[in-house]
Amino acid sequence: MRRVRYCVAMSLDGFIADRNGESDWIVMDPDIDFGEVFQEFDTVLLGRKTYEITRQKSGGPAMPGMQTYVFSHTLRPDDCAGVVVSDDPAATLAELTDKSGKDIWLFGGGSLFSSLLQLGLVATVEVTVMPVLLGGGLPLLPNSAASTKLTLIENTIYEKTGTVALKYSVG
Amino acid sequence: MRRVRYCVAMSLDGFIADRNGESDWIVMDPDIDFGEVFQEFDTVLLGRKTYEITRQKSGGPAMPGMQTYVFSHTLRPDDCAGVVVSDDPAATLAELTDKSGKDIWLFGGGSLFSSLLQLGLVATVEVTVMPVLLGGGLPLLPNSAASTKLTLIENTIYEKTGTVALKYSVG
Numbered sequence: 001m002r003r004v005r006y007c008v009a010m011s012l013d014g015f016i017a018d019r020n021g022e023s024d025w026i027v028m029d030p031d032i033d034f035g036e037v038f039q040e041f042d043t044v045l046l047g048r049k050t051y052e053i054t055r056q057k058s059g060g061p062a063m064p065g066m067q068t069y070v071f072s073h074t075l076r077p078d079d080c081a082g083v084v085v086s087d088d089p090a091a092t093l094a095e096l097t098d099k100s101g102k103d104i105w106l107f108g109g110g111s112l113f114s115s116l117l118q119l120g121l122v123a124t125v126e127v128t129v130m131p132v133l134l135g136g137g138l139p140l141l142p143n144s145a146a147s148t149k150l151t152l153i154e155n156t157i158y159e160k161t162g163t164v165a166l167k168y169s170v171g
Numbered sequence: 172m173r174r175v176r177y178c179v180a181m182s183l184d185g186f187i188a189d190r191n192g193e194s195d196w197i198v199m200d201p202d203i204d205f206g207e208v209f210q211e212f213d214t215v216l217l218g219r220k221t222y223e224i225t226r227q228k229s230g231g232p233a234m235p236g237m238q239t240y241v242f243s244h245t246l247r248p249d250d251c252a253g254v255v256v257s258d259d260p261a262a263t264l265a266e267l268t269d270k271s272g273k274d275i276w277l278f279g280g281g282s283l284f285s286s287l288l289q290l291g292l293v294a295t296v297e298v299t300v301m302p303v304l305l306g307g308g309l310p311l312l313p314n315s316a317a318s319t320k321l322t323l324i325e326n327t328i329y330e331k332t333g334t335v336a337l338k339y340s341v342g
Binding site: 011012014015018114125127131132133134135136139140141142146148149150151152155157163164166168 | 182183184185186189196285288296298300302303304305306307310311312313314315316317318319320321322323326328333334335337339
């Protein structure tokens with residue numbers, strides 16, 4: 001069964017982007033094999049804001065070999081080349097998890113995570129904790145009424161940069 | 172040299188208390204030796220809000236053998252039995268670190284941490300990450316203009332509860 005996995009880099013104080021939406025505080029540890037990580041996925045989910053940031057910076061999310069879904073009530077599919085626009089996360093996710101395939105990467109942002117978490121659609125939260133305090137920015141999980149229990153299933157310390165990868169299942 | 176160490180429990184999404192100021196989401200892992208941790212300190216620092224919460228709940232911070240300092244511009248020392256009230260963190264900390272003694276526990280909250288961090292007075296940030304997402308509450312480091320680099324110096328995984336203890340030096 002394909003799983004939806006929220007995989008993000010985070011500052012120690014819980015932000016996935018700084019106040020300006022930037023991610024230049026993210027350290028790339030040489031011992032993390034990003035190619036291997038990408039291999040586990042064939043589908044990427046983005047919220048509208050995250051999509052617009054990637055589009056502004058680089059013309060759109062460029063993840064070779066991955067099908068990209070953007071969730072939005074306002075974007076027009078015709079304006080969004082190369083991605084599928086959906087305004088119904090529950091229906092789209094039901095469709096996706098019904099098909100066979102690799103895992104589904106919930107790329108962000110926090111609002112989409114919050115929606116999918118509420119719908120019970122997120123299997124894992126996989127956070128790579130960077131050795132930095134940002135003091136503000138885009139939170140891992142924006143204002144959410146309920147708390148969510150997690151179970152730690154994996155952890156890796158990358159000594160060269162002090163990066164800590166923590167993998168939790170939801171519940 | 173005595174060091175000021177910010178030691179707190181935190182949710183994965185960066186909160187040290189939930190929306191109601193509660194900490195009942197904190198898991199006590201049986202393998203953490205709190206007695207041993209307390210042994211490393213003889214002085215505790217609290218911000219005004221944190222002090223008032225502990226006072227409301229239990230009549231005041233009860234940490235046997237520790238000298239407690241509360242930082243506030245409004246509290247009257249006469250109203251605060253058993254603690255030292257100071258309105259000048261820089262002067263008080265200079266005095267404390269000048270004397271010999273054990274380390275100094277910056278208990279919280281985040282606002283006091285933010286002030287002392289800005290003054291360059293915090294040596295370590297020691298976060299015990301609980302396997303939970305709170306989605307809101309009191310942040311580890313409230314609105315802070317600058318980001319702060321950290322260096323990971325120690326990490327411990329407590330398998331029974333999935334608690335992750337991360338110790339960083341500031342800078």
